[in-house]
Amino acid sequence: MEKITSLENAQVKKWNKLHQKKERDATGLFLVEGEHLIEEALKYDAVELILYEGECKFKDVPIQEVTEAILNKLSSNPSGTKYIGICHLPKKEVKQYHRILLLDGIQDPGNLGTLIRTAVSFSYDAIYCSKDTCDVLNEKVIRSTQGALFQIPIHYEDLKERILKLKEEGVYCVGTSLENATSMQEIPSQEKMAFLLGNEGNGVSKELLKETDINLRIEMNGFESLNVAVAGGIILYQYRKL
Amino acid sequence: MEKITSLENAQVKKWNKLHQKKERDATGLFLVEGEHLIEEALKYDAVELILYEGECKFKDVPIQEVTEAILNKLSSNPSGTKYIGICHLPKKEVKQYHRILLLDGIQDPGNLGTLIRTAVSFSYDAIYCSKDTCDVLNEKVIRSTQGALFQIPIHYEDLKERILKLKEEGVYCVGTSLENATSMQEIPSQEKMAFLLGNEGNGVSKELLKETDINLRIEMNGFESLNVAVAGGIILYQYRKL
Structure with a gap:
């Protein structure tokens, strides 16, 4: 494909919109920066297109040359980046319910x-997240995962309903709390377990702590x-x- | 004391310099923002002066009224703050060597x-930190400690020398590494232990891993x-x- 050189190019504008949650939700796409994260994404067939300038080290995947100015515009790193991947999350079914993580409002x-x-x-x-948990496709989240987000199913949904479903399926649901909780050493491991962690300031909501099988304290x-x-x-x- | 109203006031300029490591090292002072952190600092007699505007909720401690503009100038929070404390770290001797944390280049x-x-x-x-570890009086560090920094002695020094001293004192020194390491479950607890964690990208330096009693792998x-x-x-x- 021909090199894209204009910051005003319609494709460039579309890619740039992927910094917004709304556009990511609508398209299922997001941007990934840097070689390490793109390599992780490639392992899980999560890359649609790689943008680069000059030489491209990635083969057997659609690539598109652009200018450094375009990479800088799309990058959230102040010092820019050599590669930007346009990615989607691999479709991953939850295969088993042996160990589940539940996140309430992180x-x-x-x-x-x-x-x-x-x-x-x-x-x-x-991983199941409450709907008010931070968006997993936020660029800072992606960076902190070090690529792990391509390897695990992550869903956003009502956690109360999820906990009720998990309990029906025989999963032992463990909340976390500093008060009215059992110390971790007293809670033995079980075949199927789910762990519920809460918001940085307020912890797990009281409503959810009522639905768990037990609440744990470190x-x-x-x-x-x-x-x-x-x-x-x-x-x-x-x-x-x- | 009279309210300080000028951004050009000599004291204000001096306080503002505390955002620089050089000035913090020279004076032993640093800025702390927000009620929670100031309350923690007060518990450990670490507050020299509190800057405020309007009403001040803190009693029995030197206070100085300033303008909102001065608070905003001194604050590292884009939305400003109601209180800024000028603090020092309490002098804390290491009372015992039962559990020590060593940080190499965080x-x-x-x-x-x-x-x-x-x-x-x-x-x-x-806690002992290598000299290239991030400064503990950096405002982001202070915020992440949630006030814990007032409660534990933290020293910056040559870690190799520290490890040799700890070993002489009968402290079992445990490095961390992904390679050539013993799994955590195989390392029993001992009366006196030190744990060495390393840089985000490179881990603990090889030179230090040679000096430890054992290296641990999670x-x-x-x-x-x-x-x-x-x-x-x-x-x-x-x-x-x-």
């Missing part, structure tokens, strides 16, 4: 991305304050599939 | 702050990629003082 993109990365590292099967003896991605890491490791 | 302020918060939550005794069965603050959370919880 707001910080770094926390969401880190939790996704941790869930994949410990082989969790799926034992602390000092400050009683953990970042949600750290708390998630401790719990996801503790109950990882062996 | 770059991300959020990761450093989160690790400090986690160390305090699990009652660790001290068991993963998937993606083999954890954020350093999450890895730290899992390890610090696992070996917490009971």
